[in-house]
Amino acid sequence: MSGKQASKGGAANKSKKPAKGGAEEKREDALQAVILADSFQDRFQPFALEKPRCLLPLVNVPVIEYTLEYLAxxxxxxxxxxCGAHSEDVETYINDSDRWSPESNLCPFSSVDFIRVSDASSIGDFLRDLDKRSLISGDFILVHGDVVANIPLDGILARHRARREANRDACMTIVLRSSGNSPHRAAKARGITPVFVVDPTNGRCLQYEEMHPLQKDKYVKLDDSVFEHGEFEMRTDLIDCGIDICTPDVLALWSESFDYELPRKNFLHGVLKDWELNGKIISAEILEEGYGARASNLQMYDCISKDMLHRWTLPYVPDSNLLHGQTYKYKRGLWLEDGAHIAKTSTVTESVLGKTAYVDTGSKISNSVIGRRCQIGKNVRIENSYIWDDAVIEDGATVLHSIIANDAVIGKHSYIPEGSLISYGVRISAGTELPSKPVPRISLLTSEGEPAKTDCRLVGNDGKGALYEEPEDDEDSDSEDEGDADPAVLQSSLIYSLAGLNISRESISTLATHDSDEELSDDEYEQFQVKANRERLSSFASDDSAAAARALDQFHGDAVHGLVDALRADDNDDFDSAKLEFMGLRLANNASDSMMRKAVSVAFATRAAELMNPENGGLEPTKAAGRALTSKKGAVKFITEVGVGGNKVDLHAEFALALQKALAAIKGLDSVRAGTLLAALLQQLYNLDVLEEEGILAWWMDARAAENDTLSKIKERSRVLVEWLENADEEDSDEDSDEDEDSD
Amino acid sequence: MAPSQTSYAPTLGKLLKSLNSQPLEASIESLVYLLKRRQVKGDDIANAIAHMLLQVVAKSKWQSVDQLLAKVSNTGLRLAQSAPSEQVIGNVVRRVMGLIRDEASEDRNADDMADSVSDLSQLPTTPTMPSRPGPTPLRAATLPMSRSMFNLLCVSETVSSPGTGASTPMSQGASANMHALRSEVIDGIEEIMDEISQADDQIAGFADIQIHPGDYVLAYLPSPTVERFLVKAAAKRRFTVFLASGDRQEPGEVPHAALCKKLNGLGVNTISLASNGLMAYMPRVNKVVIGAKAVYANGGVSTESGCSIAARAAREYSKPVIVLSGVYKFCPADPSDDVTEFERGDSSAFVDYADGEAVDALEVENIVAEYLPPQYVDVYVTNL
Known part of the structure; x- marks a missing residue:
């Protein structure tokens, strides 16, 4: 910091001498910035129903002012x-502002342009639109409209440029602020924890994931490619400042991926994941000083407000009076604007009072922000709250850690519990005590923007407003992974709380336990152990292997299910679609050959066993085996290619072993029948040229095939087959030798 | 930052370069926001204000002295309000207004001084003529004591201007006079700018009088003025400097490294101290040198926070405290109302924002300036 000032001083000193003919400065391309003033989320409901969220007051200044000022x-x-929703409001606001209006010659920007995208439903639509317009000539700054930051960008821009010159594929720099190891309110306030995997040697971002307390499994799966880097760090402590330095290539990437919506969860994750395809490098600037955060939800709103009052955000503090016409002065823990009045017997501490706000006698206000023209009555208690302009709090009311929006009226002796959100124009009649559960969110509008019917039981007889209910989201309900609740629920309230939410208490450090009978095969397990060890070597604590095991488990279930369904289907003789589906699953889960073998054998064993049941016709084992294997066209080929996977003796033996284990695991099938069925299946497979006799014999000799009683009993039933095979083999070899003799 | 890099952030230097190409209002606005965002700091502020007022005089349209005064006063008020803790802004504005009046009223009665007071009353601090600062102000023996600051600036020949004021109809001759007045005032402001830029050098000129061979000099958070003072002294004298700094430091980092290097190069020893060890070193110290941000009417000084600890320690051991201050930092205000309004800086100077527990639990007050009462100051060194 001091170095920077010194250099500024130096610049100033230089310019004292210089001459009037100062056009020697080389004209660089003007720096461009894109502000995303809407994020298409409903984190600020019910307030954002009536006002665009970038105009909501943060310490009595519309949020977008901070962003604009930061850019300036x-x-x-x-x-x-x-702008997305309420774009006219934002445009009117900017055009009417004498500081930012493009017509005003006071505006520090040479141009301010609004771009409307009529059918945009996500940030991705904005950026794809931007790509089409080709307005961007070089590096640009992409910020959200709710950024509060004091991080100087000069150095970051210079380093970005240096990286880009060194490597044309370095297309983006993300600005992150570290928040240390200790529990930090900014980190706690976000609900979703971003996980950045970064190469600390060059700041390259390798992988991006998001975690939140509601997700079903608490694991982050690292890409294999991450391990190719000599060193990497996983950081969950980073505060995303919402400031990206981008080259136009970034927009092209957005255009290529038409389904990306969110800049982090979709875009960053996707681009990093497909690094081998697009070859783009994204870097992270992890800062240890300065302030940067996004008022992206109500908890962050709360957190940033507090940070501002504690001057972490300097120069963005009330007494800097960045907004035209603001006249805050700081005195003994209070920021008072002109005309704000506090009666003598009231105690107001660490609070901000806007112009002509009035606090009557005997009131106690602490750690709160009170807007302009607010009227606070006698003996009122307000703590940690945000009262926006023109609100009225009548005598004796209590407001705890809540947001009261413009023009709301809180009646005499009423009680507003922690976390309440009282929207515009709501009226709480005298003597009303709002319930603390569910957390009151009271609005005059419903989630569709229609006027809501006043709920007198809630707001009292003279009140206005009703409980705001989240819109039923149809799109989310089809997400099938049950238990994975939408993390948005964590962010929609002012106070971060997990109470009342269904959270699995599963510890991160234990391996996932499987209640299914099939255990992972040993080699699979070993593989995971190796991986886990490697991770430990690179000082990485979270246990990844369990997550992977779980994913494979799921693969197994899905695959077997799909195959058995295809085998059962009466109307369709074609097995190709099932095969396609299976291969898709395999790619998606990155399943190994042994996993596929296991799935295939279980599927066919299950089907064959089913056919032996009386309700399916009670077929003889031989017929059942034949039916299971041959009723569908392509099934045999599928087993040969996928299940066995090669023409080697040990692979054949493995498949036989897998079949044996699969039959052993089928419930309701005694070992005698299972053994008979196995013999039948093996014979069929032999006849169909799927398995060679060497394979079956190798299986016969394999110690694993007789590990326990069940397995050895099943195995015993195949003795006849094996003996017959052995004889056949001898005959074969006899024939061979005959032939050999003949040829001699 | 390497100079080769293109820097986008606005700086005072860029603003001053663009003064001619920008409309006046835009320039003022830019400076207001540079001040609000703390992108202009310290001794640059006075220079920036003088430049801006020069633009106001040169570019804005005015037909009478009163109009000009009103314009300068309005601009000055805006600038002063954008950085209320910087007393220097008010000082420079008052200097310029005084200059305009002086130029305009060479022929007029002396009582128009009284008017100026009422005109200036909008400024945040009640303006009165600067009283003699300090208990024992040191002035250069070569300069006559009787010369006032304003007279210093009136070196050019006097302009005879007719009576001013809205009631006086403007004649051709008057407008010619206004034209002459404009150039006189511009010359005057340029002289003020010269004075501001030369103040440090002039103060440093007294260094060898104050610092004697073999002295041990304590410099607490040396400002650029103090640095220049020490370097100038080092050219002629052999002495030892204790550099005390109160800031949170990275381990292994030498505070004021550039200054140390410069002094060592001239053969002067430097010893770095942590501020909490001041008292222990005080017996060895011969004098304490402190740079002022502003000097109040009663002789009290606004300094970097922590300087008063050094001054009090010096008083305890009866060591002289020398305050260095350019005359433009002398302000007519009384400190009593303003002491509590000293600027508070960024909390991260003391606590890392990454330290979540501390951020939650602590309320950090980083006062960047503090008031040093006059009784702790023994010598003021100015540029007069």
């Missing part, structure tokens, strides 16, 4: 603003 302080020249 970094010398941005051209600004493009993408």
């Amino acid at each position: 302080s970094n010398g941005v020249q051209e600004v493009f603003i993408y």
Whole structure:
């Protein structure tokens, strides 16, 4: 910091001498910035129903002011603003502002342009639109409209440029602020924990994942490619400042991926994952000083407000008066704007009072932000709350850790519990005590924007407003992974709380236990152990192997299910689609050959055993085996190619072993019948040229085939087959030798 | 930052370069926001204000002295409000307004001084003529004591201007006079700018009078003025400097490394101290040198926070405290109302924002300036 100041001083000193003819400065391309003023989320409901979220007041200043000011302080020249909902309001606000209006000659930007995208439903649509417009000429700064930051960008831009010159594929730099190991309120406030995998030697971002407390499994699966880097760090402590330095290539990447919606969860994750396809390098600037955060949800709103009052965000503090017409002065823990009045017997501490706000006698206010023209009555208690402009709190009311929006009226002696969100114009009548559960979110509008019917039981007889209910989201309900609740629920309230949410208490450090009978085969397990060890070597604590095992488990279940269904299907004789599905599953889960072998054998064994049941006709084992294997066209080929997977003796033996184990695991099938069925299946497979006799004989000799009683009993039933095979073999070899003799 | 890099962030240097190409209002706005965002700091501020007022005089349209005064006063008020803790802004504005009045009223009665007070009353601090600062102000023996600051600036020949004010109709001759007045005032402001830029050098000129061979000099958080003072002294004298710094430091980092190197190069020893060890070293110290941010009417000084600890320690051991301050930092305000309003800096100077527990539990007050009462100051060194 001091170095920077010194250099600034130096610049100033130089410019004292210089001459008037100062056009020698080489004209660089103007710095461009794109502001994403809407994020298409409903984290700020019910407030964002009526007002765009970038105009919601943060310490009595609309949030977008901080972003614009930040861009101005970094010398941005051209600004493009993408607005979603309520775009007219944002445009009116900017055009009416004498500081930012493009017509005003006071505007520090050379141009401010609004871009409307009529059918945009995500940030991805904005950026794909931006790509089409070709407005961007070089590196640009992509910020969200809710960024509060004081991080100087000059150095970051210079380093970005250096990286880009060194490697044309370095297309993006993400600005992150480390928040240390100790529990940090900014880190706690976000609900979703971003996990950045970064190469600390060059700042390259290798993988990005998101975690949240509601997800079913608490594991992050690392890509194999991550391990190719000599060193990597997994960081969960980073605060995403919402500031990206991008080259136009980034927009092209967005255009290529038409389904990306969110810049982090979709875009960053996807681009890093497909690194081998696109070859693009994304870097992370992890800062140890400075302030940067996004007021992306109500908890962050709370957190940033507190940070501002504690001056972490300097110069973005109330007494900097960055907004035109603001006149805050700081005195003994209070920021008072002109005309704010506090009666003598009231105690107000660590709070902000806007212009002509009035606090009557005997009130106690602490750690709160009170807007302009607010009227606070006698003996009111307000703690940790945000009261927006023109709200009225009548005598004796209590407001705890809540947000009261513009023009709301809180009646006499009413009680507003922690976490309440009281929207615009709501009226709570005198003596009403709001329930603390469910957390009151009271609005005059419903989630569709229709006027809501006043709920007198809630807001009292003279009240106005009803409980705001989240819209039923049809799109989310079809997400099938049960238990994976939408993390948005964590972010929609002012106070971060997991209470009342269904969270699995599973510890991260234990291996997942499987209640299914099939255990992972040993080699599979070993593989995971190796992986886990490797991770430990690179000082990485979370146990990844269990997550992978779980994924494979799921693969097994899905695959067997799919195959058995295909075998059962009466109307369809074609097995190709099932095969396609199976291969898709295999690719998606990165299943190994042994996993596939296991799945195939279980599927066919299950089907054959089914056919022996009386309700399916009670077929003889031989017929059942034949039916299971041959009723569908392509099934035999499938087993040969996928199940066995090669023409080697040990592979054949493995498949036979897998069949044996699969039959042993089928419930309701005694070992005698299972053994008979196995013999039948093996014979069929032999006849169909799927298994060679060497394979079956190798299986016969394999110690694993007689590990326990069940297995050896099953195996015993195949003795006849094996003996017959052995004889056949001898005959074969006899024939061979005959032939040999003949040829001699 | 390497100079080769392109820097986008606005700086005072860029603003001053663009003054001619930008409309006046935009320039003022830029400076206001540079001040609000703390992108101009310290001794640059006075220079920046003088430049801006020069632009106001040169570019804005005015037909009478009163109009000009009103314009300068309005601009000055805006600038002063954008950095309320910087007393220097008010000082420079008052200097310029005084200059305009002086130029305009060479022929007029002396009582228009009284008017100026009322005009200036909008400024945040009640302006009165600067009183003699300090108990024992040191001035260069070569300069006559009787010369006031304003007279210093009136070296050019006097302009005869007719009576001013809205009631006086403007004649051709008057407008010619206004034209002459404009150039006179611009010359005057340029002289103020010269004075501001030369103040440090002039103060440093007294260094060898104050610092004697073999002295042990304590410099607490040396400002650029103090640095220049020490370096100048080092050219002629052999002495030892204790450099005390109160900031949170990275281990292994030498505070004020550049200054150390410069002094060592001239053969002067430097010893770095942590501020909590000050008292222990005080018996060895011969004098304490402190740079002022502003000097109040009663002789009290606004300094870097922590300087008063050094001064108090010096008082305890009866060591002289020398305050270095350019005359433009002398302000007519009384400190009593303003002491509590000293600027508070970024909390991260003391606590890392990454330290979540501390961020939650602590309320960090980083006061960047503090008030040093006059009784702790023994010598003021100015540029007069």
